[in-house]
Amino acid sequence: xxxxxxxxxxxxxxxxxxxxxxxxxxxxxxxxxxxxxxxxxxxxxxxxxxxxxxxxxxxxxxxxxxxxxxxxxxxxxxxxxxxxxxxxxxxxxxxxxxxxxxxxxxxxxxxxxxxxxxxxxxxxxxxxxxxxxxxxxxxxxxxxxxxxxxxxxxxx
Ligand SMILES: C[S@@+](CC[C@H](N)C(=O)[O-])C[C@H]1O[C@@H](n2cnc3c(N)ncnc32)[C@H](O)[C@@H]1O
Numbered sequence: 001x002x003x004x005x006x007x008x009x010x011x012x013x014x015x016x017x018x019x020x021x022x023x024x025x026x027x028x029x030x031x032x033x034x035x036x037x038x039x040x041x042x043x044x045x046x047x048x049x050x051x052x053x054x055x056x057x058x059x060x061x062x063x064x065x066x067x068x069x070x071x072x073x074x075x076x077x078x079x080x081x082x083x084x085x086x087x088x089x090x091x092x093x094x095x096x097x098x099x100x101x102x103x104x105x106x107x108x109x110x111x112x113x114x115x116x117x118x119x120x121x122x123x124x125x126x127x128x129x130x131x132x133x134x135x136x137x138x139x140x141x142x143x144x145x146x147x148x149x150x151x152x153x154x155x156x
Pocket of ligand 1 (some may be wrong): 071072073074075102103104105106107108109121122123124125126127128129130133
């Protein structure tokens with residue numbers, strides 16, 4: 001199952017870029033034997049100041065047809081890492097070819113896009129900057145792959 005990170009804004013060279021790249025590299029290696037990956041990053045930018053609706057349209061276009069749509073939203077479902085790993089495996093074993101993870105911009109995710117989501121995941125009730133959410137998502141995807149592969153990275 002291919003994994004897509006659909007995000008607003010370019011993550012330029014710096015600590016967040018380094019962390020995202022590191023976790024996605026590791027995910028690529030661990031996920032190969034699990035049919036998780038490759039991972040694609042789709043960064044969208046609305047240069048016309050169209051706000052959340054315009055970003056929502058660009059993000060929608062970045063989501064492949066037929067993909068599982070998972071949005072990141074502080075009002076979403078709080079999951080344990082093993083439950084997240086199990087959910088990924090369920091989608092993969094159910095024959096889904098693509099899973100897209102959408103992180104909104106400064107104003108959040110357009111309600112029309114959010115309404116179409118198969119799942120909304122929360123990293124807690126606090127609001128995080130979208131660049132940090134990208135790092136956290138990349139780490140949780142890598143962690144999920146290690147859980148599914150039985151590697152000792154995840155400990156409870
Ligand atoms: C700065 S936040 C936008 C907050 C905005 N006020 C809203 O209502 O969504 C940017 C994006 O980061 C993600 N995000 C921020 N905090 C999050 C959390 N606790 N859990 C999951 N995603 C979060 C969401 O995708 C959000 O659209």
